[in-house]
Amino acid sequence: MDLFTPLKLGALDLRNRIVMAPMTRSRAAADGLPTAIMADYYRQRASAGMIVSEGIAPSADGLGYCRTPGIYNEKQIDAWRVITHAVHNEGGCMVAQIMHVGRVANALNKPAGSKTVAPSAIRARGEIYTDQRGMQPFDDPCTLALEDIARVIADYRQATENAFVAGFDGVELHCTSGYLPAQFLCSGTNKRSDDYGGSVANRARFVLEVLSAMASVDGAGRVGMRICPDNPFNDMHDDDPQQTFEYLLHEASVLDLAYLHAMRYPPGRVDNIELGRRYFADRVIGNESFTFDEAQRAVAAGELAGVSFGRNFIANPDLVERLQGGMALSTFDLATMYSPGAEGYSSYPRALA
Numbered sequence: 214m215d216l217f218t219p220l221k222l223g224a225l226d227l228r229n230r231i232v233m234a235p236m237t238r239s240r241a242a243a244d245g246l247p248t249a250i251m252a253d254y255y256r257q258r259a260s261a262g263m264i265v266s267e268g269i270a271p272s273a274d275g276l277g278y279c280r281t282p283g284i285y286n287e288k289q290i291d292a293w294r295v296i297t298h299a300v301h302n303e304g305g306c307m308v309a310q311i312m313h314v315g316r317v318a319n320a321l322n323k324p325a326g327s328k329t330v331a332p333s334a335i336r337a338r339g340e341i342y343t344d345q346r347g348m349q350p351f352d353d354p355c356t357l358a359l360e361d362i363a364r365v366i367a368d369y370r371q372a373t374e375n376a377f378v379a380g381f382d383g384v385e386l387h388c389t390s391g392y393l394p395a396q397f398l399c400s401g402t403n404k405r406s407d408d409y410g411g412s413v414a415n416r417a418r419f420v421l422e423v424l425s426a427m428a429s430v431d432g433a434g435r436v437g438m439r440i441c442p443d444n445p446f447n448d449m450h451d452d453d454p455q456q457t458f459e460y461l462l463h464e465a466s467v468l469d470l471a472y473l474h475a476m477r478y479p480p481g482r483v484d485n486i487e488l489g490r491r492y493f494a495d496r497v498i499g500n501e502s503f504t505f506d507e508a509q510r511a512v513a514a515g516e517l518a519g520v521s522f523g524r525n526f527i528a529n530p531d532l533v534e535r536l537q538g539g540m541a542l543s544t545f546d547l548a549t550m551y552s553p554g555a556e557g558y559s560s561y562p563r564a565l566a
């Protein structure tokens with residue numbers, strides 16, 4: 214068994230175990246609308262066993278970065294359908310990463326009338342890029358009232374339904390990197406005194422209810438979850454990430470999800486892959502700075518079901534073929550990582566014509 218062996222994860226069929234990691238590339242149009250160059254970009258990378266899309270907002274409130282896509286209205290669904298068709302025409306598999314940024318936002322990057330929300334009204338330290346005024350402070354978030362939480366969970370459910378209508382094979386809950394689910398989980402950002410704050414069970418409630426809502430659409434076999442316990446990105450802190458994630462993963466494992474996508478970062482308090490394997494056994498996709506050889510070894514040893522690659526997919530649309538053929542990898546241009554347009558996005562050539 215190696216990275217090129219097909220894999221079944223729940224209801225998802227992967228033709229190899231090389232997964233394209235989710236990457237926000239800021240090529241969407243105003244109001245979260247996917248664009249034609251996004252179809253080119255994903256089609257070029259369809260030989261991945263599975264593509265995890267860039268983070269996609271389940272609502273206008275869930276948007277926070279400039280030029281990022283949503284999946285909460287008909288126009289967006291139609292535009293995503295063009296992309297999933299392009300990937301399927303190449304024999305690929307694609308899941309939608311559902312990403313609600315919560316407090317990690319600036320109003321300039323959001324549609325008029327939308328709000329920046331969080332479990333508690335604590336502004337993230339730091340700044341976020343806007344096209345209009347460059348770097349800006351994060352918004353002061355509004356606290357989600359209990360009835361608002363129910364609506365946000367319903368938005369995740371609707372976004373899942375929309376993703377299937379748009380032709381995605383599955384959905385992945387973005388539960389890392391300081392966005393809304395992580396804001397509920399972590400003691401530093403969740404100061405609530407109701408059923409969604411305080412104890413570990415209460416802080417994990419939102420994520421578990423969201424996962425159940427997503428699984429209610431077409432079964433848990435089409436739902437994955439991405440974690441990275443103790444990730445300090447976006448001003449996050451949890452007093453005891455080991456305890457928080459042991460509880461979360463234990464409860465989530467009961468749902469029988471398709472897979473767990475675990476980033477092994479930062480090295481330190483929690484061994485994220487070991488923790489993931491304890492609860493998700495042979496359904497863990499590993500990520501973060503894997504070399505090809507290291508990934509091959511982990512899959513051959515049965516430690517990981519598959520490995521996702523992020524940055525290597527940017528400049529190597531044919532990453533799978535290059536790894537299989539022992540070909541050299543190209544390096545990407547940092548300047549065009551988040552810039553608008555095809556340059557440095559869908560412009561990277563294949564190794565072989």
Ligand SMILES: Cc1cc2nc3c(=O)[nH]c(=O)nc-3n(C[C@H](O)[C@H](O)[C@H](O)COP(=O)(O)O)c2cc1C
Nearest residue numbers: 234235236237267268500501502503521522523524
């Ligand atoms: C440009 C860029 C955008 C990213 N956007 C997302 C995202 O939308 N969702 C997410 O979960 N991770 C995101 N990540 C993290 C990657 O999925 C991945 O974890 C990271 O690049 C480490 O994997 P690698 O060492 O193979 O590149 C992003 C990374 C990069 C480089």
